[in-house]
Amino acid sequence: MEFLSDFLTKFGSQLQSPTLGFLIGGIIIAALGSKLEIPDAIYKFIVFMLLTKVGLSGGIAIRNSNITEMVLPALFAVVTGMLIVFIGRYTLAKLPGIRTVDALATAGLFGAVSGSTLAAGITVLEAEGIPYEPWAGALYPFMDIPALVTAIVVASIYTSKQKQSATAGEDLSKQEYLSKQEYLSKQSVAAGEYPGKQEYPTTRQEYRKQQRITASGYPREQQNRVKIWPIVKESLEGSALSALLLGLALGLLTRPESVYESFYDPLFRGLLSILMLVMGMEAWSRIGELRKVAQWYAVYALVAPLLHGFIAFGLGMVAHYATGFTPGGVALLAVIAASSSDISGPPTLRAGIPSANPSAYIGASTAVGTPIAIAVGIPLFVGLAQALMGS
Amino acid sequence: MEFLSDFLTKFGSQLQSPTLGFLIGGIIIAALGSKLEIPDAIYKFIVFMLLTKVGLSGGIAIRNSNITEMVLPALFAVVTGMLIVFIGRYTLAKLPGIRTVDALATAGLFGAVSGSTLAAGITVLEAEGIPYEPWAGALYPFMDIPALVTAIVVASIYTSKQKQSATAGEDLSKQEYLSKQEYLSKQSVAAGEYPGKQEYPTTRQEYRKQQRITASGYPREQQNRVKIWPIVKESLEGSALSALLLGLALGLLTRPESVYESFYDPLFRGLLSILMLVMGMEAWSRIGELRKVAQWYAVYALVAPLLHGFIAFGLGMVAHYATGFTPGGVALLAVIAASSSDISGPPTLRAGIPSANPSAYIGASTAVGTPIAIAVGIPLFVGLAQALMGS
Amino acid sequence: MEFLSDFLTKFGSQLQSPTLGFLIGGIIIAALGSKLEIPDAIYKFIVFMLLTKVGLSGGIAIRNSNITEMVLPALFAVVTGMLIVFIGRYTLAKLPGIRTVDALATAGLFGAVSGSTLAAGITVLEAEGIPYEPWAGALYPFMDIPALVTAIVVASIYTSKQKQSATAGEDLSKQEYLSKQEYLSKQSVAAGEYPGKQEYPTTRQEYRKQQRITASGYPREQQNRVKIWPIVKESLEGSALSALLLGLALGLLTRPESVYESFYDPLFRGLLSILMLVMGMEAWSRIGELRKVAQWYAVYALVAPLLHGFIAFGLGMVAHYATGFTPGGVALLAVIAASSSDISGPPTLRAGIPSANPSAYIGASTAVGTPIAIAVGIPLFVGLAQALMGS
Amino acid sequence: MTQKASKLVIVTEKVLLKKVAKIIDEAGATGYTVVAAGGKGSRGVRSSGQPSVGDTFSNVKFEVLTPNRDMAVKISDRVAAEFFDDYSGIAYICDVMEVLHAHTF
Amino acid sequence: MTQKASKLVIVTEKVLLKKVAKIIDEAGATGYTVVAAGGKGSRGVRSSGQPSVGDTFSNVKFEVLTPNRDMAVKISDRVAAEFFDDYSGIAYICDVMEVLHAHTF
Amino acid sequence: MTQKASKLVIVTEKVLLKKVAKIIDEAGATGYTVVAAGGKGSRGVRSSGQPSVGDTFSNVKFEVLTPNRDMAVKISDRVAAEFFDDYSGIAYICDVMEVLHAHTF
């Protein structure tokens, strides 16, 4: 009871924090149709600055700390990332009107990590004076990459199976199709599998029916085995993770204290406030995309961040009792789990599960998932950590 | 006498202030043909930062202040904004070779407010240690919007009247015209009312005469009543005013002190110096446009900022004696009046008075009006405020 | 001996400095294929900030210093800049497989100055607490412009001579050529002197042979005398030098201390770290271009920065004993000489020696020259300065 | 079987981006492509107060593939009638396009 | 003697930039030109999670001059076959180009 | 009554922006449109030292509508003669354009 009233007080004061204020401000001015624009170059620069800062501080800290402490939390991060995908596979994907590949991509994105949400979580912990392991930010890739890899691998296996059964079942029509195909490729007919101004079809079978003369369906070379390393590589090469790892390496191997203290650290909060504004404006502008897809995505995006956060918080508490993982670190692990990727995740999924509809996963994550993670998730898990410290 | 020598001293030292130094530096390097370029993304970011800062500090201050004090100055801001347009209507527009719509657009722009000039004024007040109401920056929209709305409304009324008399007087030629028109729309003739490499014609009648086969003059749907709300909305949605109002709301409703003090406030002066450089380079690059239009625009742009500033200063002094509006606040009101809009005003006018020539109003404002307001207006009105305080 | 071990210690600790750390980090993440991107707008802004800061601090300092002290070092800067070009002319250009114009452009670029290397040098001097003349940064244009002018003038003279002898020697073939030419210009044949996917040809004669029907070789108007002022003007107008000179003028003529101390100075180191990252990524991405040209360019780029630095260091020591030029100033002069231009130089050379292959000079400078100057040159010359101070 | 098409190009001021897009939509075109453009025409005028010192283009270029010439001419006529009195712009057409692949055309 | 050419235009999602460029290269074209583009088609979908609030275009437009129609059609067919099932895009051709000057064509 | 036109396209290095524009002006064209472009041709060379790590395009594409083919060829010849020896670039023409609406043409 006391915890609840405590949490509500904290939540009320969180609403007044600049982080949340700018996020909500962004939603509101976008809703009012403001032409305010944070240029793309500034957005990219801010992301670079924030993640380099998180990396640098982590790297500097790891230099003087016992790195074996990180093993259990990192393992739990991996487990959470993969678990989130399977949860999506057996809940969201089973709902009516949901294509499996879309569900898998969405779950992959919610399993992956948002650098801006992580930065916001760190800011709140610091504002509240809650100690946390300085390497906790470095748990990012341990959850991000497994989630994306799992989603893409599971989707590929699913798609291959679908194709095989389709080939078996539609043998005759396939023959017709192929001969039409030969004709087409000689005559260069306009092609493409997506229908015009209709609703997004939920199965590939529907597509076929809606086809006009401009239809496609070219025989694609069969990709039999999914390769994991290219997906990992693509994740690591993304701009957000690159900046984090670069910062980490520089913090670990060089002495960047002078620039860290004169530049990256003092600018952190202010730049974060601008990033929150962008996130808010983005959230509003993606609502439209979310509306185009089944309402279940909105429900998922509302529930999933908190559920994922609770799972990670639970695992984090195991680490707390087992190896002394701090309550602040537990909260950060939960925030990482609650977050859904906004920068590197979408392009990775676009390439890895090309048949999934980006409106579904980006809409769910950006329009609902991220605001929930920041506005509800962060105060919730920080509050739980404080309760844990009190006990 | 003493005041004058005082003012000249102040003006001399103002010339050495970074604000003015960077402005003049910008003019000079542009004149010398430098390829230095402040990227557009940086320019937009700086405008965002400055106006958010002005808004935040205003919002934080309003929280603890008696907002009824703002009523009279805000009213005077509205009056000044509207008055400036009518002054333009009955001076500039009456001069030989000046089209009425061009004059109205110019007066509207000079009535509207420049965020950068406002920021420069605040910096000088703070450097001189002159106190001012922290909400004074929030007077911005109270002058900006009425000026733009008045200009657009008056121009629309004027244009409708012109068209009606034109229809009456040119009845026959109109018939010929319409039948030609029918022909044209079937045959898709190249069209457009502006003549080639000639001088900008000063009346619509002249246009007609200069037409080539490529002429236009399509029957446009009659827009009978000017709607005011869309103009207000467009102003409020502009990037500069959006940032100011967002900052104001966040300052009022949340606790942004931490980011304000660590980020928005300390970067203010430095970013302003870069914006001044851009303003200077812009001023030079617009001189060419000013040359293309009647010289009266240059005269107007030289005189108007100071005249408008004096009017506002006078009204501000009424508020000073009536409700204790500080001398610093009076000076800021005068600076706001002296300024002419550089960011949001031009696109609003382009859409609202499309027949007005942008070279006229943008040239007059950017090439002459803004430099005068900053280089002469700010030291003048700050000096007057100090004289007022001394008395 | 002691000096060597001293230098190696210093070099080891330099490797941990943020400057070098970010440079190497940039090379590594580019090599690993990271998609991290510092937007072009941010890059331009950083260059502006750094050079304005160098200019401002120089200008502020010159105000209170005896400017005649600058005469000898400035003269030596001019001499070094010109000397570097002639060294290139009689070494690099004489090597097998090297076109003279390419060699001249490369030497010009290595004679010219890099703002980022200069900024890195200043940072190291300050970190080591070594005093230097605050106007030393202002030596930049005294080396930069003479080097570029000399390279362009020498190349023009060389090219004219080549053309004359070609005209004399190839008289007959020229006639054929011209008649073909007439035909071509009437029939608008596809044209261009560079061959397709082949290796870059090393002489103009080779070009001719490789021509397809798409060949060019239009009679160009003879440019008899090279004009020097346009080259000087173009250099001065470049964005880097403009910013430096603007800062210098503002520091000298106005009182920019407030913005200098609150903005330009505190952000210097942090922004430099980002610029170093960009330089590192650039270096890697240009390696490919360097591979396309003769290996001698790599050798030159490896040796030249240090050789040029030693020459300037020697001349600087003359000034040290003659007029008391500080050891820190001597080191900075050497760093300026060791650096090769990365911002303004390349476009100036592209326009001034259009027949030179940019892959050669940009590849050599960016991929090898700049990293060597920063990673080896700076610690070396700073170490020498400390040895000089100790003696 | 490729599909013959007309390609309408409209270059005009950036401020008109949304308005022209709406006209194209309303005319029933299946889509359009738009790029940022600079340029010079009879009126050397910039429409906005945006710094010209910066690196921005102030025009936009629309390209619209239409299944027949009529639709293209209709769009062009409407754009010219509504905007070319007051804004700078040019519209031209090329009738010999063939669409090879499209999702709808 | 000018050289007749076909001009193939492909507008598709930015994420495919490198992959489409590779296909063009492999088909033996002497080069290509690419510009950033926005647009609207049958699928109003953005491919990346990049902020749409920003000022970026999410499409690219390729223009490839080919010496004959066949090469253009081949490129177009391959791009459509590999990507147009899952990504938005359009490909069209114009056969009446003439190359006036080029380094290789 | 539409007006027949030729469309000349020149893709070349960004550093030549002003110089090519001047040639077009001097040839008497009523205007031109220019967009930022990237590309690949026979010379895979960037002209400037501008960071390639950034997001900039290093080419520009000019499009010039001319009332007759001759003017276009004249422009193209002059640009090729002055620059294509030393700079990368391509010029091509399409003769079947029709201008629908323009302020001067």
Ligand SMILES: Nc1ncnc2c1ncn2[C@@H]1O[C@H](COP(=O)(O)O)[C@@H](O)[C@H]1O
């Ligand atoms: N002859 C032309 N060729 C290509 N583009 C043109 C031409 N004339 C005008 N334009 C484009 O159309 C825009 C508006 O032209 P105008 O309305 O004549 O100022 C210019 O900014 C150019 O981008």
Ligand SMILES: Nc1ncnc2c1ncn2[C@@H]1O[C@H](COP(=O)(O)O)[C@@H](O)[C@H]1O
């Ligand atoms: N009719 C059209 N005219 C010009 N461009 C089009 C047209 N249809 C589609 N496009 C372009 O092709 C892209 C993809 O189209 P779609 O695959 O139909 O979504 C769009 O974003 C447009 O840039």
Ligand SMILES: Nc1ncnc2c1ncn2[C@@H]1O[C@H](COP(=O)(O)O)[C@@H](O)[C@H]1O
């Ligand atoms: N076949 C082609 N199709 C389209 N654009 C080309 C072609 N060849 C060259 N270009 C363009 O022309 C520029 C210069 O070509 P080049 O001079 O051959 O290097 C390239 O960067 C491309 O933008």
Ligand code: NA
């Ligand atoms: Na997550």
Ligand code: NA
């Ligand atoms: Na005003």
Ligand code: NA
């Ligand atoms: Na040098």
